[in-house]
Amino acid sequence: MSKRWCLLLALMVAGPATWAAEQAVKVVSPARFAIQTGDLSIGLSQDWRNPLPKVSRALIIVHGRLRNAQTYLKSAENAARHAGQNANTLIIAPQFLNDADIKRNHLDNTLLHWQGNQWMAGESSIGRGQISSYGALDKIIEHLGNRKLFPALNQIVIAGHSGGAQMVQRFALTGHDHPALKAAGIEVRYVIANPSSYAYFSPQRPVKFASDSCTGFNEWKYGMQHLPAYAAGRSPQELETAYAAKDITYLLGQQDTDPNHPALDKSCAAEAQGAYRLIRGHNYFDYLKQRHRQIHQRLVEVPGVGHDGDKMFTSPEGQAALFD
Template sequence: MRLALPLALFALAVPALAGPSAPPAVRQMLVPRSRSQRLAVRDASTDMSKLGPENTEGEAHGEIRAPSGSRFTSVPVGSGGEEIAAYWTRNPANDTATQAYIMIHGKLRDGDGYWSTMNSILASAVKDDYPGVDENAIVIAPQFFSTLLNQGQYGESELAWDDTNAWQAGDPANHPAGTTLTSIDALDALIDVFADASRYPAMRNVTVVGHGGGGQLGQRYASVAKPPPSNVHVRYIHGDPSSCAYFTEDRPVTDISIASKVTCPTYNDWRYGFKGFAGTSVGLKTPREYFQQYISRDVVSVVGYQDTDAGGDQYCMALLQGGEARRDRNLSWWKYINMLAKTNEDLTGFPGNFSALPDWSDLSGGIIGTRLVVIEDADHDAEEVFSSAEGRAALFDTGSLPVGWRPSGWRQRPARKLKSPATATNSSSAAGARSTTAGASGGASSGAAKLPAVGVASLLALPFLGMLLL
């Protein structure tokens, strides 16, 4: 009888505590599954049992050879001794460098090639005296090894992934044995390195860049990465990904001759949506919370307008995001996030047949930090994309960016006056980026997050819930 009242109040409180308006920490406390159990749910694209052995993207590598000007090294991730391999500027000016570029390789996992590409683009900008470029900037290209194709090439503590493209989705590694760390955690660790003022006292800006397969990881990382450090500004650039992680079940393709939700049951599974997402080492949030993170950060979506070949991911999950062409999928994504946020952006001529999206302007105030840069003459080529005037601006400019291509009839509208979102987000990365139109810049948005209201029964039950959990 002594527990009757607490249990009764607990029963009344659970629905409110576990509901969508409950604080994330409370919701996670009530989830019965452990993180290792959540990690057992694989993402829709790399689950071999669903898609068959033909899903073997990537190439076997020969001997690791660091390109001229770089060295091959490893960086600690987490506290369990795991490391992420990476190509790194050979002789960095750690004391004076103000910028760092984390360049994510594509599906072939050729980190050496991507390090060289980013380093060449940087050297060209320095030679041309491009405004704001630091000649001492440091370039890093993480190497996401495959346990299928790279056996013998990674060390006993270095992270590697079983399916050759699982790293693109932010999935957990399967080496070393027993690890639960993901490619998201690896990128978080690299940013933490540059936020260490004792090692990099002058560091001010870290840019995470991905194209193609790396663009897939880059887009997901911009959504689910842990809050950036307060002492460095982080820009997230995703270029021409084959798919994005949608925050709702809505999709731009409604033509069943292209793809259909009915015949594509995994269309909203993680990497394409958030169903089954296991979170990262810092926890698990709701899709709404990840959407708010994404739109409040300095995110640049870079699209090659000629990227129209039926390449990359052609599973139904990706086809539902805009058809065969990566270009159309990414232009549809731009339309999607603006419609969710209820911005003032002119979406005339953009692809995507969205019937009725939910209104998430309570999170955005009608303004997003994300910007779209479309390079009219670029195909699916990282060097071509980022060597362009627009690509250079995305990498090196700190204020307004050129928008590049826009549909016929499109007009750049004046920025909508910021309305206070219902739940504000602290974000050091939104500085100079929050705008309703690509190419316009504004101030950072910050504020204390407000906890959702809970019912009287929930509040009464909280002390007893604590007793029961002890």
């Protein structure tokens, strides 16, 4: 058997998560955002190097496991146009490339990239410069706080679907404070659409399971054990208190109910959260409401939509979530 067929067989056995991580992206975003540790591949709806006096909202849209940032950029642009918000909204689509993308597209190794899907969990990039994927989001947020470039900005929305929603949920949980934004009157909101799993704050889970055969169920990115370096210096209790106070919308497709969806996380740690994405979202929201009676976060279902990022964000419910 050839090496190529051996690799294909190994990927099929390993499952959809590994397959998605190993397949090189078809389109690398053309723009670059310079960070001290390297350049981040990025998609933009407008050139943000020059002042944008009409922009009052910035939407950071995070791709899923396929790392198809340009696809998500177009979906967000369509949603903004349908909502009549394209003129005053700057859309930023960061692309968290991995090592396979660099090799197969013959990209410069200084371009920021991660090992497999580790960008979803906030791990550090690999190569010459190292930065957490969450730290890269922080750099984007800091750039948006530049009043010379964005004098009218009053809101930043960070949204993701599927694997991107997993990243956004964990980033909302561990994200660093940006006091300069508060001082400038810029609010930050999060939209988490159809993730396969969530990070819990305690060992409690909605589905019974054998903990002795699922030893990693409470480890990051499913729980608070072994938190990433990005979260250093803060206790799980501090993280939970901050998370519960944030403006978060959980956007769930009513038809995202396939327990055997090819991209669904089927690990025991994820299965302990529910059988499919819709119920996992409801279970997590109920869990939060039990722990925080006065929580002001919200859960919104999108009728007639399954696991489809474009349909989720361009739906009336998606437009309302993204554009307030």
